Amino acid sequence: MKKLLLLALVLLLSACAQPEPAQSDLFAMDTIINVKIWGNEAEDALHAVTQKINDSSARFSVTTEGSELYLLNQDGSAALSEDFSSLLAQAVSLSERTGGAFDPTVYPLVRLWGFTAQEYHVPNAYELEQTLQLCGLQKLHLFGANATLGAGAMLDLGAIAKGWTGQHCAELLESYNIDAALLALGGNVQTVGTKPDGSAWVIGIANPETPSEAIATLRFTGSRAVVTSGSYQRYFEEDGIAYHHILNPQSGLPAQSGLLSVTVIADDGTLADALSTALFVMGLDDATAFWRESDDFEAVFITDSGEIFASEGAASLLSDCVFTVIAR
Amino acid sequence: MKTRTWVMLVSSFAIICAVLSCLFFFGGESKQYAEVYTDGKRLQTIDLSEDCEYRIAYGEEYNILTVQDGKIAVTASSCATKDCVHRDYSDHGAPIVCIPNRLLISFSDGGDMDALVG
Known part of the structure; x- marks a missing residue:
């Protein structure tokens, strides 16, 4: 009896005590990154993850002079590091899989619109036509660990590098004795394991009208990546027209696909990041067809009329909103 | 320690937890x-x-x-x-x-x- 009562007391005490994670806020990869890690080796793991994020930031930045990407764009060719090769190979593969809706070669267009330097400019048809000729996967040549770019071609890994980094941080954490981790890299979230209290991860999807607040909530346990691409994230206005930063690689114009945001849920962070951009460019109908042909991701779409659509798998995780289920 | 003492100890603890929970969820307006x-x-x-x-x-x-x-x-x-x-x-x-x-x-x-x- 005494033992039972003691056990009850211990359980009550442990239920009231929530373990505190080791955590850090970093300014890297052009965003704010929050890392929380629970477990015995949380501090060591946090140190390792911080190093990985800073390394990715230095390697994949398109604007930092001396970064691996900067040098490739400047020189037109480079011998690639293992990490850069890995990321680029996945970028090419996902570009091919999405029929070019995700395209790592759009940097000349991004620069033309002024999104990098934030010196915005609405290009005319001639400028667009000339710049489109510099883009496309055929301008990128990979020979083992060496890459060469066609004349004037440049890469931008901004739509995939944070996802890749989150994924590789998650894999790095597997070598530490930790219980759980949450990595929030701007609009990218990567969960690892299950929270110490056993409750579900609660990930809000930003309301495109008021992005600091959630319009819907995803609840799940275990390790996943959740990534959102939205037209409200970066844009400028000229003559009363809003021009956002997600460019359609075919037209060179901001994608007008009828969507305000796409959230992708997947086991793989790199995949989720690239697909969130690709599905936004495709629009709801083509993205739905693409999802039906796939089995490695789920998605939540918010249309420009404010309606929310969720693929079957995403629907089972979605709450706090009214939505339409997309059946397989 | 007698069983009755243990029962009282655990019961008291449970009551304190319940009161604290009520204060947390239904208490006065907390500062932001x-x-x-x-x-x-x-x-x-x-x-x-x-x-x-x-x-x-x-x-x-x-x-x-x-x-x-x-x-x-x-x-x-x-x-x-x-x-x-x-x-x-x-x-x-x-x-x-x-x-x-x-x-x-x-x-x-x-x-x-x-x-x-x-």
Whole structure:
């Protein structure tokens, strides 16, 4: 009896005590990154993850002079590091899989619109036509660990590098004795394991009208990546027209696909990041067809009329909103 | 120790937990705070119930934070983009961030949400 009562007391005490994670806020990869890690080796793991994020930031930045990407764009060719090769190979593969809706070669267009330097400019048809000729996967040549770019071609890994980094941080954490981790890299979230209290991860999807607040909530346990691409994230206005930063690689114009945001849920962070951009460019109908042909991701779409659509798998995780289920 | 003593001990503890839970969930209106970080280090905690203005320096750069009617906003900044200034007054939700000046303002009432994507 005494033992039972003691056990009850211990359980009550442990239920009231929530373990505190080791955590850090970093300014890297052009965003704010929050890392929380629970477990015995949380501090060591946090140190390792911080190093990985800073390394990715230095390697994949398109604007930092001396970064691996900067040098490739400047020189037109480079011998690639293992990490850069890995990321680029996945970028090419996902570009091919999405029929070019995700395209790592759009940097000349991004620069033309002024999104990098934030010196915005609405290009005319001639400028667009000339710049489109510099883009496309055929301008990128990979020979083992060496890459060469066609004349004037440049890469931008901004739509995939944070996802890749989150994924590789998650894999790095597997070598530490930790219980759980949450990595929030701007609009990218990567969960690892299950929270110490056993409750579900609660990930809000930003309301495109008021992005600091959630319009819907995803609840799940275990390790996943959740990534959102939205037209409200970066844009400028000229003559009363809003021009956002997600460019359609075919037209060179901001994608007008009828969507305000796409959230992708997947086991793989790199995949989720690239697909969130690709599905936004495709629009709801083509993205739905693409999802039906796939089995490695789920998605939540918010249309420009404010309606929310969720693929079957995403629907089972979605709450706090009214939505339409997309059946397989 | 007698069984009765143990029963009383555990019962008392359970009652204290219940009372604390009631106070937490149904107690009086709690104060709202904003935590201000620069470069990942906590600089100060701001009580949002008192209207005030703060100048946060980061090297040569600065942000002006204004607390008004229980909410806080960045009302001026030396940064080029001014994204932080465009965010409305807030008292909850996603943190207010000025990436160029490495400023982060987070809220004490984060609800049960672990993260926000978008």
